[in-house]
Amino acid sequence: MRERLIRFAGLLYPASWRRRYGIEFEALLEDTGGEWHDALDVLLGALKMQMTTWNFGKITAAFGLVGALLCGGLSFIAMPDKYTSDAVLRLTKSMLSGDPQPATDNTEEFVKGLIHNALARKSLADIINEQGLYPRERARKPMEDVIERMRHEVSFERIGVSNAFHVRFRYNDAEQARRTERELIHKLMEANVAMRRASSRLCTDLTGASGCLPDRGYNMEVLDPASLPKRPSSPNRLIIAAMGLAGGLLLGVVTAAVARSRRATIRSSSQG
Amino acid sequence: MSDPTLLVLASLADGAKHGYAMMVDIQSFADIRLGPGTLYGAITRLEQRGWIRPVPSQDRRQPYCITAAGRRYLEEELASLDRVVKAGLRRLKHA
Numbered sequence: 001m002r003e004r005l006i007r008f009a010g011l012l013y014p015a016s017w018r019r020r021y022g023i024e025f026e027a028l029l030e031d032t033g034g035e036w037h038d039a040l041d042v043l044l045g046a047l048k049m050q051m052t053t054w055n056f057g058k059i060t061a062a063f064g065l066v067g068a069l070l071c072g073g074l075s076f077i078a079m080p081d082k083y084t085s086d087a088v089l090r091l092t093k094s095m096l097s098g099d100p101q102p103a104t105d106n107t108e109e110f111v112k113g114l115i116h117n118a119l120a121r122k123s124l125a126d127i128i129n130e131q132g133l134y135p136r137e138r139a140r141k142p143m144e145d146v147i148e149r150m151r152h153e154v155s156f157e158r159i160g161v162s163n164a165f166h167v168r169f170r171y172n173d174a175e176q177a178r179r180t181e182r183e184l185i186h187k188l189m190e191a192n193v194a195m196r197r198a199s200s201r202l203c204t205d206l207t208g209a210s211g212c213l214p215d216r217g218y219n220m221e222v223l224d225p226a227s228l229p230k231r232p233s234s235p236n237r238l239i240i241a242a243m244g245l246a247g248g249l250l251l252g253v254v255t256a257a258v259a260r261s262r263r264a265t266i267r268s269s270s271q272g
Numbered sequence: 273m274s275d276p277t278l279l280v281l282a283s284l285a286d287g288a289k290h291g292y293a294m295m296v297d298i299q300s301f302a303d304i305r306l307g308p309g310t311l312y313g314a315i316t317r318l319e320q321r322g323w324i325r326p327v328p329s330q331d332r333r334q335p336y337c338i339t340a341a342g343r344r345y346l347e348e349e350l351a352s353l354d355r356v357v358k359a360g361l362r363r364l365k366h367a
Contacts, residue, residue, distance in 0.1 A: 006308075009309075017316070021315075021334075023332050024290070024291060024332060024333060024334035025291075025308065025312055026332070027290075027291070027292075027331075027332040027333045027334075028290075028291040028292055028295075028308050028311070028312070028333070031291075031292035031333075032292065032295070032308055037307060038307050038308055038309075041307025041309040042307070042308055042309040043309070044309055045307070045308070045310060045312060045313050046309065048309075048313055049313065049316070
């Protein structure tokens with residue numbers, strides 16, 4: 001096995017090198033017997049020798065390829081798939097026919113308040129415990145850190161200037177992402193009701209029951225329920241591999257330039 | 273001193289040797305085992321620089337000998353190393 005591996009590694013040397021040194025190198029390998037560390041040594045020797053015979057383009061391309069493979073491979077090991085469940089909600093101002101048209105659109109402000117309440121510590125801690133999210137993190141880290149992590153996985157995006165917005169939640173399990181997304185929507189609904197009640201109470205406290213118009217607030221409706229993601233949304237391994245390729249190419253250009261200047265130095269010193 | 277090219281030149285300083293003989297010799301005088309890949313990497317570089325050359329042989333084991341240019345280079349390098357060794361030892365004594 002070892003001898004075969006060493007012989008195989010010997011074949012990785014450039015053809016021109018093998019024509020010149022092949023027979024004597026084989027004789028040396030027979031003499032040494034072939035240890036495991038010799039196999040690695042011959043493999044590295046072949047790689048170095050290949051690089052000395054490669055031109056600028058070959059070195060750059062090889063580095064690019066290695067960079068792409070390395071980054072792509074690492075993304076599989078270090079970055080698990082994540083699935084995003086998406087839902088679309090719409091807020092509509094509750095108005096009667098006689099109500100005056102509001103002078104300004106304060107939906108944005110309202111949504112911010114809603115999100116703030118829905119992503120409050122208690123609300124998220126409840127979801128994490130009920131859904132059994134982040135078991136590993138919970139075993140190692142304080143709950144505050146886990147909640148903060150979950151906040152990063154929740155996103156809201158208003159659709160254009162409409163009153164509709166996306167609510168998204170990302171997790172490493174598709175079904176659990178959907179269940180949690182449903183729970184988040186439920187929390188948003190609760191926050192909406194709570195805000196309407198609080199606003200109504202505030203008005204009553206300040207002006208007395210008679211001075212307050214019935215609370216109109218916002219109605220929240222679910223346009224698209226929480227989706228079950230079929231494919232992972234991240235990581236984008238193609239982009240990661242492309243970044244590895246770009247990094248590798250850059251490193252390859254530098255290495256090729258250094259190799260070229262070293263070869264020139266060696267040539268001039270051996271001529272001198 | 274772990275530079276394979278210097279070790280190979282030092283090994284050839286007292287006469288021609290083939291690859292395996294160099295490996296054994298280097299291990300005996302420097303206590304360093306050069307792997308086959310490292311050894312032949314050094315041999316290739318040294319031959320390209322004209323510091324060693326193959327000795328005609330019928331055997332598959334190709335012997336090499338040091339050239340005049342190789343000997344000059346080795347002398348310069350060893351003299352430089354010698355200065356470092358002497359300075360180091362002197363300083364250690366006075367420390």
